[in-house]
Amino acid sequence: CGFEPIFLGYSRCVLKPKTTEEVAKILAFCNNNRIAVCPQGGNTGLVGGSVPVFDEIVLCTSQMNTIYSINDTSGVLVCQAGCILENLDKALEEHGLMMPLDLGAKGSCHIGGNLSTNAGGLRLLRYGNLHGTVLGLEAVKADGEIIDLLSTLKKDNTGFHLKHLFIGSEGALGVVTKVAIQCPAKPKATNLAFLGLESFSHILKVLKKAKGDLGEILASCEMIDQSTLDVCTCNLKLKSPLAEFPFYMLIETHGSSDAHDQEKLNLFLEDVMLSKLILDGIVTNEPSKMKNIWDLRERITEGFVRDGYVFKYDISLPIEHFYSLVPVMRERLAGTEGIVRVSGYGHLGDGNVHFQVSCKQFSNEILHQIEPFVYEYTSKLRGSISAEHGIGFRKPKYIHYSKSPESIVIMKELKKMFDPNGILNPYKVLPM
């Protein structure tokens, strides 16, 4: 993102409908009267997608929180768009199920917002993305027409697959009102390994081996570099269970037999130790120890704030290049005054690196050394300049770094087709 937060709208009207029909009436009225609407879920987005820019009416889904059904056998959950992710997870627990996605914002984010932003998160490696797990949805178009795509079926090849137009389009094509999602069985066993490594090339080898050896139980595979871990250990005074190493990996397994999973993990660890792919490592299934390790990953954002000002980027790169931006940027910024650290961490298993430059305070000079270079670098490697956070209000002018001109033209045509008056989430997603 790279700018000071400016996520502050001037709306004087927040509407909180309870039903799809109410959403439809609101949108029909706004469309007829050319009133702009900003759909909002839990308002936890990081690119301003759910924040009004000027005086849009805020259409908030917080009252749309009914769970319609949970099917024990098929694992299908059907609910309204305003259900909070964590509440859904809790409701599923009684049925031996869980949500296929998990994010830091789970306590406030709405499932409708998750769909609209194609939220990724920590379990994607194992349970797949929302295009795969969402079975159906209901959405309301800008003109108030209700589009019923609320299938609960895993297979339905009857015509064009329209639901995907509403997944990840950030409320610009319609407002998601109901969701049907495929939920996996809640794992009976969870184990976590925390590893110290010497180099990124070793990380790639360990990733490959983990995919082969742990295959079906591999649930998360994250990496953190030393400089990033420091924001937790130095800034937040968290304790790391390992000594200092250039790189760390967190590998979590989900399975149905603790004994089997531990055996697999231990064999895997013995192998990578013996072949010197890792320098040290621990495995645990104790909840408190697992939490302490996950804190080293999940509290990174909080830790960075203590550095001063942070330029943050959410980038996907082909796996060999996952970490390459960090040394390149370190060299580029060498000698620049005010830099605290240049570092990277993130969802290694998904090729999604969180890259940041922290400095004592915001500086235009540093900004211009980072941007647009960081986007050009990503674009040259055919990476994504927004892996999981979306485009929102922040990034429309950068979208061309990841999307071809022809694609952007199609997106604009789709926008015109679905929302000819442009009332839905204006100034967002697409460049003017």
Add this chain to the structure above:
Amino acid sequence: CGFEPIFLGYSRCVLKPKTTEEVAKILAFCNNNRIAVCPQGGNTGLVGGSVPVFDEIVLCTSQMNTIYSINDTSGVLVCQAGCILENLDKALEEHGLMMPLDLGAKGSCHIGGNLSTNAGGLRLLRYGNLHGTVLGLEAVKADGEIIDLLSTLKKDNTGFHLKHLFIGSEGALGVVTKVAIQCPAKPKATNLAFLGLESFSHILKVLKKAKGDLGEILASCEMIDQSTLDVCTCNLKLKSPLAEFPFYMLIETHGSSDAHDQEKLNLFLEDVMLSKLILDGIVTNEPSKMKNIWDLRERITEGFVRDGYVFKYDISLPIEHFYSLVPVMRERLAGTEGIVRVSGYGHLGDGNVHFQVSCKQFSNEILHQIEPFVYEYTSKLRGSISAEHGIGFRKPKYIHYSKSPESIVIMKELKKMFDPNGILNPYKVLPM
């Protein structure tokens, strides 16, 4: 489908381009001259989607069979659309990987056709559908414009997710020319259980238990009723390893440790035996025995042909109703002359039942007793009248049984936007 095959076009021109640029030139020419085009992959579809209806030019992808890259670490395969599925699987094997989908037609079907029809198949339960596993694609629009969506990234939230428009739209919105797909590790261990059961309600209980107990290793969960098995044992003289039971289940596991997987399967079987959920069952990991059991599933279509004429339906239903059509239809057809059998089998884990009525010969009277009743029944339960086979030429007039009028209007608008002259696969997918 319910009609005599009429899959015979009158094309006098088949073009076999080798490159995307050639596809683009062909389409630009045809679009300018209002010449209809029928995109064709391996021509293995079951609803006539790849067969010209009148004198369309056939645009065949068979010469577009280059594999560009296989990435050992990320598991990403990039190739041209005309690669044969089985060839891709073989190429991946050397890298310890496999394709996330597997179909009976794998020896001839093209990956581009798989995408265009959103092919399902036998591994979907475990590895997910193509909307989840396809990372990127390249397609050519009707006017010859090349749309580069060939991302190899698992996460890319930059704008609307356009690639899904080309997955499952049966070549009506564009011709898929290149594919990037996420491939899982090839399992080190495969085990197969074949179970005999008393009732469908027991099947549902065993399915639920299998999902919980076998969770991460569950790869396929199929069911066959006695009447369907008979077409293999009586018509084809195949041997079943079990005595006769009203229902059968095939449960295949894929895992990274044979010992662990066998232990899980054996524990599961002991439990379902003890609790009398199953009447008998065997487990094997011997390739020849597994093949014999899978033959009982995969040769069903061949076996049915010996009955005479077969009315076949590929239907998705909510899991509780998976089998309900069979007894309802048996009652409806009771006493009708010429009926050989009314039976059901299919991808239980995906809620996709293959339902058929076989008779000595085609009869209009029987047809009208089955249709449109079978579609109305499916529609009432919000099922899909084409779970995995698609709409093609055969079913446009039935699409309204599974899709709302509003959805069909949007589909028609999309068709107009992407192919204003209607040159791509005319008379298919959408109703006139």
